[in-house]
Amino acid sequence: MRLFSILLLSLLLAASSAAEPLRVVTSTPILEDMVRQIGGNRVHVTSLVPRGLSIHSFRPAPDDVRRVQDADLIVINGLGLEGWMEKLIRNSSEQAPVIEAAARVTPLHSMGGHDHDEHDAHGHAEHDPNHEGHSETCLGHGPHDPHAWLDVSRVQLYVEEIRDALVHADPAGAETYEALGEFYLFQLRLLDRWIRKQLAVIPPEDRVILVSHNSLSYFEEAYGMTTLPILGFSGAEDSDPKRLAELTERIGSEKIRLAAYGAGENTRLLDQLVEGTDLKTVGPLNFDTLGPADSAEGTYIGMMTNSVMTLVQALKD
Numbered sequence: 001m002r003l004f005s006i007l008l009l010s011l012l013l014a015a016s017s018a019a020e021p022l023r024v025v026t027s028t029p030i031l032e033d034m035v036r037q038i039g040g041n042r043v044h045v046t047s048l049v050p051r052g053l054s055i056h057s058f059r060p061a062p063d064d065v066r067r068v069q070d071a072d073l074i075v076i077n078g079l080g081l082e083g084w085m086e087k088l089i090r091n092s093s094e095q096a097p098v099i100e101a102a103a104r105v106t107p108l109h110s111m112g113g114h115d116h117d118e119h120d121a122h123g124h125a126e127h128d129p130n131h132e133g134h135s136e137t138c139l140g141h142g143p144h145d146p147h148a149w150l151d152v153s154r155v156q157l158y159v160e161e162i163r164d165a166l167v168h169a170d171p172a173g174a175e176t177y178e179a180l181g182e183f184y185l186f187q188l189r190l191l192d193r194w195i196r197k198q199l200a201v202i203p204p205e206d207r208v209i210l211v212s213h214n215s216l217s218y219f220e221e222a223y224g225m226t227t228l229p230i231l232g233f234s235g236a237e238d239s240d241p242k243r244l245a246e247l248t249e250r251i252g253s254e255k256i257r258l259a260a261y262g263a264g265e266n267t268r269l270l271d272q273l274v275e276g277t278d279l280k281t282v283g284p285l286n287f288d289t290l291g292p293a294d295s296a297e298g299t300y301i302g303m304m305t306n307s308v309m310t311l312v313q314a315l316k317d
Contacts, residue, residue, distance in 0.1 A: 021041070021042055021043055021044040022039065022042060022043045022044070022072050022073060022166065022169055022170045022173075023043075023044050023070060023071050023072045023073070024039065024043050024044070024045040024046075024071065024072065024073045024074075024075060024166075025045070025046055025047075025048060025067055025068055025070075025071040025073075025074050025075070025096075026045060026046070026047045026048070026074075026075045026076070027047070027048055027049060027055065027075070027076040027077060027081070027082045027085060028047055028048075028049050028055050028077060028288075028289065029047045029049065029050070029051045029289055029290040030149055030288075030289065030290060030300050030303070031047065031075050031076070031077060031101055031158075031162075032045050032046065032047035033290060033298075033299050033300045034101070034155075034158060034159065034162055034184075034300060035075055035162055035166075037180065037184045037299075037300075038159060038162055038163050038166060038177055038180050038181045038184055039166055039173075039176075039177065039180070040176055040180050042166075042170060042173040042176055042177070043166070046067065048060065048064050048067065048068075048088075049289070051289060051290050051291065051292060051293070051298075052263055052264070052286075052289055052290075052291065052292075053263070053264050053289060054262060054263055054264030054265060054288045054289060055081060055082070055288055055289070056264070056265075056288070057264045058084070059084070060084050060087075060088050064088060065088060065091050065092050066092075068088055068089060068092045068096075069092035069093060069094045070094075071096045072096055072169060073096050073097055073099065073165060073166070073169045074089070074096050074097065074098045074099065075099050075101055075162060075165065076098060076099070076100060076101065077100070077101055077102050077146055077148075077149070078100030078101065078102045078103060078146070079100075079102050079105070079107050079144040079145070079146035079148065080144055080146055081146035081147075085098075097165070097168075097169065099161065099162070099165040100161070101158040101161050101162055102146070102148050102149075102154075102157070102158060102161075103161050104157040104160065104161055105148045105154050105157050105158075107144035107145060107146075107148065108144070108145040108148075108217045108218060108221065109144060109145065145214065145215075145217045145218065147215045147216070147217065147218055147219075147287075147288070148218050149218075149300070150215070150216060150218045150219040150222075150287060150304075151218035151219060151221065151222035151223075152188055152191050152192040152195060152222070152304065153192050153222060154218060154222075155188055155300070156185055156188050156189070159181055159184055159185055159188065160181070160185075162181075163177050163178065163181035187301060188301070191301055191304060191305070194305075195223055195304070195308050196223060198308055198309070198312050199223050199224065199225070199308070199312060201312070201316075202312060202315045202316065204224060205255060206255065206257060206315055207224060207225045207226060207315065208225075208226045208227075208228065208255065208256045208257065208258070209225065209226070209227050209228070209256075209258045209259065209260050209311070210227075210228045210230070210247070210251065210256060210258070210259040210260070210270065210273065210274070210279065211227050211228065211229050211230070211259070211260055211261065211270075212229070212230055212261045212262065212265045212266070212267060212269070212270045214227075214229035215229075215262060215287060215288065216229075216287070219287075228247060228250065228256070230243070230244070230247065230269045230270060230273070244269070244273070247273055248273060251273060251277055251279065256279060257278075257279065257280060257314075257315060258279065258280050258281075258282065258311070258314050258315055259273070259274050259279045259280070259281045259282075260281070260282050260283050260285055260311065260314075261281070261283035261284060261285070262283065262284055262285050262286070262287050262288050262289075263283075263284040263285065263286050263287075263288065263289050264284070264288070264289070265283075265284070267283075280314055280317070282310055282311065282314045285307045285310060285311075286303045286306075286307060287303075287307055289303075290302075290303050291303065
C-alpha cells in the first residue's frame with residue numbers, strides 16, 4: 001500500500017511541470033538519467049557525453065561550451081572523472097552552479113586499495129553535520145576511483161545530492177523532487193538487493209573477472225567480486241610489462257573463467273591476454289554509459305540489471 005501511494009504521488013507530482021523547466025546539463029548519460037528520474041517534467045536535462053561512448057574517450061566540442069553556458073545547473077560525477085570540465089566551464093561566459101553527484105561518497109583509492117575504515121556498513125561516507133545538502137565542486141583531481149555509480153548503495157548518495165541540488169535551484173519544485181527522489185531511492189534499494197541475490201548463486205571463488213581497466217572496484221567491493229584490471233582508472237595509462245606478466249601467470253594458474261570489457265574501451269591488451277586461453281569474453285558492457293533511450297539499457301537501473309544478468313549467466317556457463 002505504501003509503495004502504491006508513493007508511486008501515485010510521484011506520478012501526480014511529475015505531471016505538474018514548471019512553466020520553464022530547469023535546464024540541467026550533466027557530464028554523462030548515467031547522471032542524465034538520474035536527474036530525469038528525480039526531476040520529472042520540471043527539468044530539461046541533456047548529457048555532454050553521448051550515449052554509448054565511454055567518458056574516458058570523450059573530447060568536448062565547441063558546441064558544448066554553449067550548452068554549458070545555457071544551463072541553470074551542471075551535474076558532474078566528480079572524483080576526478082571529468083578532467084576536461086574545468087576548461088569547458090572556464091570558456092563559457094556564464095557559470096551555473098556545478099554539483100558533484102558523488103560529493104557524499106567516500107572514494108576508493110589506488111588499484112585494489114580499499115579504505116574500509118572510512119565506510120559505514122554500506123560503504124557510505126561519514127557525513128559532515130554542516131553539509132547543507134548541496135555542494136559546488138572546485139573540480140579538483142585526485143588519485144580516486146571515480147566509478148562510484150557501480151555500487152548501487154553509493155548511488156543512493158548520488159540521488160540525495162542531486163535531489164537537494166534541484167530543490168536549491170528550484171524551490172517551487174521541492175515536493176516533486178522529494179517525492180520522485182524517494183520513489184527512486186526505493187527502486188535502487190530493490191536493485192541493490194536483487195544484485196546481491198543474483199551473485200550469491202555464484203561461488204565466491206568463481207567470481208573472478210579479467211577487465212580492461214580498473215573501473216569495477218566499487219562493484220567488486222560491494223558485491224563480493226574479484227576483478228583483475230589490466231590498466232588503471234582511466235584506461236589511458238601505458239601498459240606495465242610487469243603487470244601483464246603477472247596477469248598472464250595468474251590466468252594460467254588460477255581459476256579465472258571470464259574476461260569483460262566496457263563500451264568504447266580499447267580491448268587490444270585484453271585480447272592479447274585472452275588469446276589461446278579458455279577464458280570466455282563478454283562485452284561491450286555499458287558500465288560507463290547507457291544504451292539508446294528506448295532500449296533495455298536506456299536507464300541506469302536497466303543498465304545495471306542487464307549487465308549483472310550478462311555477467312551472472314557467463315559465470316554460470
